[in-house]
Amino acid sequence: MAVVVMKFGGTSVANIERIQNVARHVKREVDAGNKVAVVVSAMAGATNQLVDWVRELSPLCDAREYDAVVASGEQVTAGLLAIALQSAGITARSWQGWQIPIRTDATHGAARIAEIDGGRLRARVEQGEVAVVTGFQGIESDHGRIATLGRGGSDTSAVAIAVAIGADVCDIYTDVDGVYTTDPRVVPEAQRIARISYEEMLEMASLGSKVLQTRSVELAMVYGVRLRVLSSFVDPSDLPAVDVGALGDIGTTVCSEDEIVETQVVSGIAFAKDEAKVTILNIEDKPGVAARIFGPLAESSINVDMIVQNVAPDGLHTDMTFTVQAAELPRALKVLERVRADLGEFEIRSSDDVVKVSVIGIGMRSHAGVAAKMFQTLSDKGINILAISTSEIKVSVLINADYAELAVRALHEVYGLDAQ
Amino acid sequence: MAVVVMKFGGTSVANIERIQNVARHVKREVDAGNKVAVVVSAMAGATNQLVDWVRELSPLCDAREYDAVVASGEQVTAGLLAIALQSAGITARSWQGWQIPIRTDATHGAARIAEIDGGRLRARVEQGEVAVVTGFQGIESDHGRIATLGRGGSDTSAVAIAVAIGADVCDIYTDVDGVYTTDPRVVPEAQRIARISYEEMLEMASLGSKVLQTRSVELAMVYGVRLRVLSSFVDPSDLPAVDVGALGDIGTTVCSEDEIVETQVVSGIAFAKDEAKVTILNIEDKPGVAARIFGPLAESSINVDMIVQNVAPDGLHTDMTFTVQAAELPRALKVLERVRADLGEFEIRSSDDVVKVSVIGIGMRSHAGVAAKMFQTLSDKGINILAISTSEIKVSVLINADYAELAVRALHEVYGLDAQ
Numbered sequence: 001m002a003v004v005v006m007k008f009g010g011t012s013v014a015n016i017e018r019i020q021n022v023a024r025h026v027k028r029e030v031d032a033g034n035k036v037a038v039v040v041s042a043m044a045g046a047t048n049q050l051v052d053w054v055r056e057l058s059p060l061c062d063a064r065e066y067d068a069v070v071a072s073g074e075q076v077t078a079g080l081l082a083i084a085l086q087s088a089g090i091t092a093r094s095w096q097g098w099q100i101p102i103r104t105d106a107t108h109g110a111a112r113i114a115e116i117d118g119g120r121l122r123a124r125v126e127q128g129e130v131a132v133v134t135g136f137q138g139i140e141s142d143h144g145r146i147a148t149l150g151r152g153g154s155d156t157s158a159v160a161i162a163v164a165i166g167a168d169v170c171d172i173y174t175d176v177d178g179v180y181t182t183d184p185r186v187v188p189e190a191q192r193i194a195r196i197s198y199e200e201m202l203e204m205a206s207l208g209s210k211v212l213q214t215r216s217v218e219l220a221m222v223y224g225v226r227l228r229v230l231s232s233f234v235d236p237s238d239l240p241a242v243d244v245g246a247l248g249d250i251g252t253t254v255c256s257e258d259e260i261v262e263t264q265v266v267s268g269i270a271f272a273k274d275e276a277k278v279t280i281l282n283i284e285d286k287p288g289v290a291a292r293i294f295g296p297l298a299e300s301s302i303n304v305d306m307i308v309q310n311v312a313p314d315g316l317h318t319d320m321t322f323t324v325q326a327a328e329l330p331r332a333l334k335v336l337e338r339v340r341a342d343l344g345e346f347e348i349r350s351s352d353d354v355v356k357v358s359v360i361g362i363g364m365r366s367h368a369g370v371a372a373k374m375f376q377t378l379s380d381k382g383i384n385i386l387a388i389s390t391s392e393i394k395v396s397v398l399i400n401a402d403y404a405e406l407a408v409r410a411l412h413e414v415y416g417l418d419a420q
Numbered sequence: 421m422a423v424v425v426m427k428f429g430g431t432s433v434a435n436i437e438r439i440q441n442v443a444r445h446v447k448r449e450v451d452a453g454n455k456v457a458v459v460v461s462a463m464a465g466a467t468n469q470l471v472d473w474v475r476e477l478s479p480l481c482d483a484r485e486y487d488a489v490v491a492s493g494e495q496v497t498a499g500l501l502a503i504a505l506q507s508a509g510i511t512a513r514s515w516q517g518w519q520i521p522i523r524t525d526a527t528h529g530a531a532r533i534a535e536i537d538g539g540r541l542r543a544r545v546e547q548g549e550v551a552v553v554t555g556f557q558g559i560e561s562d563h564g565r566i567a568t569l570g571r572g573g574s575d576t577s578a579v580a581i582a583v584a585i586g587a588d589v590c591d592i593y594t595d596v597d598g599v600y601t602t603d604p605r606v607v608p609e610a611q612r613i614a615r616i617s618y619e620e621m622l623e624m625a626s627l628g629s630k631v632l633q634t635r636s637v638e639l640a641m642v643y644g645v646r647l648r649v650l651s652s653f654v655d656p657s658d659l660p661a662v663d664v665g666a667l668g669d670i671g672t673t674v675c676s677e678d679e680i681v682e683t684q685v686v687s688g689i690a691f692a693k694d695e696a697k698v699t700i701l702n703i704e705d706k707p708g709v710a711a712r713i714f715g716p717l718a719e720s721s722i723n724v725d726m727i728v729q730n731v732a733p734d735g736l737h738t739d740m741t742f743t744v745q746a747a748e749l750p751r752a753l754k755v756l757e758r759v760r761a762d763l764g765e766f767e768i769r770s771s772d773d774v775v776k777v778s779v780i781g782i783g784m785r786s787h788a789g790v791a792a793k794m795f796q797t798l799s800d801k802g803i804n805i806l807a808i809s810t811s812e813i814k815v816s817v818l819i820n821a822d823y824a825e826l827a828v829r830a831l832h833e834v835y836g837l838d839a840q
Binding site: 053057066072075076087093096098144 | 436439440470473474476477478481482484485486487488489491492493495496498499500502503504506507513514516518519564565566
């Protein structure tokens with residue numbers, strides 16, 4: 001017997017037929033004697049419709065009201081799935097965030113879970129009742145208003161519920177059957193990764209892989225929750241019920257490093273197309289200049305990623321290149337215009353015609369030469385590197401967007417990730 | 421300054437444009453210095469979509485889950501209206517049933533309001549904040565689950581909120597500009613009624629007029645809440661703001677009898693097409709036979725309305741005719757089959773090809789001859805009466821559905837209700 005959290009995203013509950021399919025996935029676990037809590041997103045498209053209505057009324061609206069409107073989507077799915085389960089002869093009830101309660105901070109629209117009182121939920125689950133929990137939302141403690149966790153927040157809800165009820169595993173059902181070495185649409189030879197460490201998954205998520213929300217992986221890592229990524233788009237009877245002793249047989253298991261017997265030097269290649277490059281030319285090279293550029297950007301909550309600085313031939317001026325999210329480029333440029341008024345003339349150039357390609361692998365820690373091999377491979381293909389950033393377990397380069405697929409394919413092959 | 425509850429139904433909030441129109445109605449009251457609580461229904465069509473999904477999963481589902489799903493519609497409208505009001509510069513917030521809380525009994529799907537703790541709401545409204553309250557729903561006290569009040573329940577929510585915050589008037593905005601002497605689609609000469617007593621409105625509502633939910637009128641009568649029926653489909657600037665001293669100038673005011681100076685003998689003609697007639701022929705005429713027929717029907721929660729009994733020429737057998745809601749006819753017939761097995765052979769005939777036409781007027785109490793005039797008028801038109809029922813302030817007859825319009829027009833004229 002295992003205690004299992006099963007999370008189903010928007011495409012997995014997009015219509016009544018798919019909700020019935022989810023009910024069959026849950027039934028498989030119940031029939032095997034497992035205790036189950038399910039976390040659901042809104043039906044695909046529902047949240048977008050709600051957001052569109054809100055935006056039509058007011059582009060900058062009260063986030064508390066935004067949350068009250070948008071949270072209704074998960075409420076609908078949770079009730080419908082509870083009914084589908086009952087129709088299949090399973091004892092089940094829906095739980096809304098405020099009913100459990102899932103307490104959050106007051107950052108409406110992007111709230112963080114502060115505390116879950118899982119006692120009542122756990123008792124019901126242990127008695128064999130399936131709990132169907134609304135993802136993406138909780139209740140803000142001070143005023144009792146509904147707060148949502150931001151896009152993709154249902155993954156985080158699922159992990160938090162897994163912590164609260166002491167689940168053995170948190171299975172994230174999605175429209176792919178696991179985490180791949182890279183996007184299979186770009187590299188058909190991409191392979192499913194059977195086991196991946198939290199650290200690697202974190203890098204993957206933050207570097208462009210859309211399978212799991214970054215925050216959910218952080219939370220799983222902190223509390224040691226074993227996460228699995230599975231597909232809901234298979235016949236429910238084709239998947240085995242959860243067996244804690246044999247989790248790694250299907251999907252991708254995200255777990256701690258020491259549970260992975262044979263680590264790869266490189267686990268995967270990620271790429272992110274929503275980057276923009278900003279270059280500042282001919283700025284006076286004196287102490288404090290970087291702080292006077294990046295300080296105002298940080299104050300405006302603009303996340304700066306890769307930074308490269310060159311000294312100009314005259315030794316008095318410098319050039320600086322950095323990246324921001326493409327969506328934040330207009331705001332970043334406005335901030336820089338203000339900085340220019342303060343710092344004196346410099347030239348600003350920007351482009352969102354770039355892509356960040358990253359090589360990720362926990363084995364890098366003990367293997368030299370991973371970065372050198374990356375640079376050599378790109379050089380062999382005639383691809384110019386615009387910026388580089390590294391961490392202990394990844395190397396990222398910024399390149400022209402035209403070369404994205406070429407670079408990803410070449411790197412996937414050179415690190416031995418292509419399927420045999 | 422007045423404290424005003426404004427209730428807007430589904431067609432009044434059917435889309436973003438109409439929600440913005442509602443915001444302008446509210447702004448008119450706020451600008452006049454009135455304190456406002458708004459009660460909203462789900463956007464027209466939203467509840468039907470939710471109910472369809474539930475039915476597709478399970479025709480007979482857990483009413484608690486049904487309620488969790490269906491209540492989401494009002495949550496959306498309340499949030500959207502709060503945003504629209506804020507965009508118009510008005511301080512506003514949405515309130516869900518469980519946040520106030522509106523406590524109900526446990527009859528999910530058709531719950532009754534048990535208690536509203538209006539203190540917090542009243543304080544905020546008195547400070548000038550517009551409260552936008554979800555209609556149709558509350559929270560069931562014992563288990564903290566959402567409970568809905570049944571179709572049309574938002575009218576009842578509005579009256580209950582008016583009681584809880586001590587409002588001066590409860591304005592029900594709908595797609596017509598008041599209560600009419602009869603349906604204007606049938607009788608173009610029908611006139612808007614300026615003032616009508618609770619008792620008459622109750623009869624109108626229960627006899628087929630769809631303007632107000634019966635229960636909301638009962639509640640208003642018990643607590644003496646002045647109700648008005650107004651149209652939201654007019655330019656908000658064309659209506660005057662609430663002035664407690666001059667409520668009767670627009671729409672229809674529903675109030676106590678002693679506030680109506682000049683009462684009509686007959687106030688209106690109602691008709692209900694959703695009736696079905698059941699006739700039982702040749703049943704043995706002995707004591708207790710009626711109880712053995714109507715007892716089982718009552719136990720099955722089937723509401724029997726008009727009852728007529730004739731003694732057959734042999735003196736030993738009797739015929740009985742009664743009406744039920746057309747939707748309940750199949751269930752009623754099943755119950756009668758069981759009764760027949762118990763009571764011995766009798767013949768059952770049924771038809772939903774009937775209509776109940778009612779003449780309503782508080783002045784009947786002091787005027788004889790109202791019923792006689794009704795029967796004579798129908799007789800003059802050659803319309804056969806199938807059954808009759810009367811109360812202190814109404815006379816209802818059951819006739820063949822083919823004659824419905826003819827009967828309503830003739831009665832409307834003969835009681836002097838046609839517009840001059």
